[in-house]
Amino acid sequence: MEKMLIKNAQIVNEGTIFTSDIRVVDGKIEKIGTSLEAQTDEKVINAEGKYLLPGLIDDQVHFREPGLTQKANIETESRAAVSGGVTSFMEMPNTKPPTVTIEKLEEKYEIASRTSLANYSFYIGASNDNLEEVLKADPKNVCGIKVFMGSSTGNMLVDNEETLANLFKNAQMIIASHCEDDPMIAENMAKYVEKFGDDIPMECHPEIRSAEACYSSSSKAVALARKHGARLHILHISTAKELELFDNDIPLKDKKITSEACVHHMWFSDEDYKEKGAFIKWNPAVKTKEDGAGILAGVLNDKIDVIATDHAPHTLEEKSNKYTSAPSGGPLVQHSLQVLLDFYKDGKISLEKIVEKACHNPAILFEVEKRGYIREGYWADLVLVDLNAPQTVDKSNINYKCGWSPFEGHTFASTVTHTIVSGHLAYENGTFHEDVKGQRLTFDR
Template identity: 65%
Template sequence: MNTILIKAATLVNEGKIYVADVFIKDGLIEEISPEINRSADQEINAEGLHLLPGMIDDQVHFREPGLTHKADIFTESMAAVAGGITSFMEMPNTVPNTLTQELLADKYKIASELSLANYSFFMGASNDNIEEVLKTDPAKVCGIKVFMGSSTGNMLVDNEQVLDNIFREAPILVATHCEDELTIRTNMAAFKEKYGENITIDMHPLIRNAEACYLSSSLAVSLAKKHNTRLHILHISTAKEIALFDAVTPLAAKRITAEACVHHLWFSDQDYAEKGNLIKWNPAVKTAADRDAILKGVLDGHIDVIATDHAPHTSEEKAQSYLKAPAGGPLVQHALSALLEMYHQGKISLEQIVEKTAHNVATCFQIDRRGYIREGYWADLVLVALNDPVKVTKANILYKCGWSPFEGQTFKADITHTFISGNLAYHKGKFMTNKTGQRLAFNR
């Protein structure tokens, strides 16, 4: 369909909440008005529903190529669309690691054929691929990913001169995973000496502790200040790190920005007893005080965006002992639902959710015509019923891995419609798979 008219929706956009009609033509928002009387190929009565700009998730691991027993671009983009995520940026620690422009192009080709959501892919950095990194096109690629601490994959950049070179020469935004590897290895050795192979999940935030995060994040910030690098630090997990960031400078002028993830805003170390390895992430979920400080940092502007770090593993992999179980979990289907639950709990406003999941991501990454409900922008939109409860069960989990850390949770809000570049891709459990998403473009 070339035209869609959304009637009487309650828009949440740019700090305001108001009722309006929205007319979409050829994928773009053509008109926003209190009342639009135009014929359309499809008319949607959105009375009583809230219309949000779709969430732009700046950190996902969709596992393709090479790890598709865990997830793939089709299944995870489907789960993302059902969860109100209209665009994603995917990480380079697939197999093989995305360390050449040719391998990066391969991922874009897969997404162009299979992704239901809009997409971009990070170029990966290693200790020996600076020449490939420097070929990255700022207008067509979201950024460069640097693991300043090992996570999944083998992409640890631990050569100080290489790090300095990357920060000095990077043509676009550098996104970092910050955990100090020496601190983690030292802590792990001490725990193994004391407990042998019987280390348990509750020790995870003590091994990958706040000091490891702060040492690495502060190094990244110092390098960025030295070279005026456009730095974006991913998944802040500690209260201590928040002071590294500026809450005063307008976002568009910031050279250093930060991201919080849904799991660090929702869970604390008190949840390990019930959830076990299902909430084993790197960086680790830490104390309730850390969780509360991260939320405060989101609300006061020290932390600029909220993302998922969606990183699925199979149930069998997660069922292993702590030392063998991989870190990461699936989140894209339930991230917006969890944030809307936090709204119902009085922790964050609808305007702030939209700001941190859509507006600010578009601004941080300089995304072309997305992230806002504006005339002339792509119609990446989500309709939600704020008071239509949905329980997360095995039967309605869409991730290829088949599980969620939120299983058993009842969320008060339901995501009813998701529009991807003007295409109604999802409606109340049904998907329209006739169109794929678009490659994100950047105004750089």
């Protein structure tokens, strides 16, 4: 393994910012201190004027492998993640075939062990008829159970009341839920199809996949979790109203019900559909500016516990279709940290809070072993950023397989310069070093 010394970094960690050096040996942080002397066999990175953060842990991505690799795959999207400072990801089960058995789950781990530049974990998916299989998953090396309480993926919708009750009663790990009320959405959709046919205006998306549909499903999931004492994590909160379902007066390690915000629900609003169209069509939908502001407020006041992406790429050809044929989802994992750093530059969030929500809290929430912090003895998952190096997003610097980004044309105020994954310098000023792959995440459960 590599040995390296990072000199004179402004370290953002555990609520403080301080100047220090860091020595990395055998994948781990060996020493944090000032005036560390370089040794002859270690790579030295001069971090003067830059900020060093723990690598981001993204608890919700869709990397499309197996079966949907025309859109993306684990290799390409993990590269994009690393170039954006995301050192660990947790990937969703709605692939083809869906990841609803232990056998299919382990096949994805095997692919990642050969191809992923970032550290990785995969959810096992719940369906209406695989409860026994779901309960076989080992909480020590599987991040969680994914349940779609909404029709975002169609064939993985769990709408059987008995199945849901048994899942919430018996699950031994986190249940991560996509919450939208499917019958409510179907009723809304029928009305808009009757009015517009296939060519529904994109700005109708948040009216079809409405705030009411989100709240109805989220409140149902919370009620189930409270009834059965389950550990529930509600993904991609998209409305301000949903915040009333969550507590902020309990330490995260003691919370049974937690929530996630995604960067696009805070960055975009329904005013952007006319310009961006299907490129900001997500499920749940991007809604009003007031909803976006409410979500950010929830991040700041700790009603919302983590920040992630719901990275879900589609091809340009797919996204160019009319409303009823254009799929929902978009690529985000390369630019999520830059989004948050723009929020920082605009005075909306502190660097310490970014690190808390995107690095520390995912590690606490999922009980990830020895990651998410800059601590001696922990894995060296680190990202170095230059807050004074603007970067404009264009097709020449997009690393997603799909080749596009909803941020194209925007100039971010900051740039990721180096990303270290489990002690390996995986990304350096635009260059990838892919001779060492990421590691399978393990969990202290």
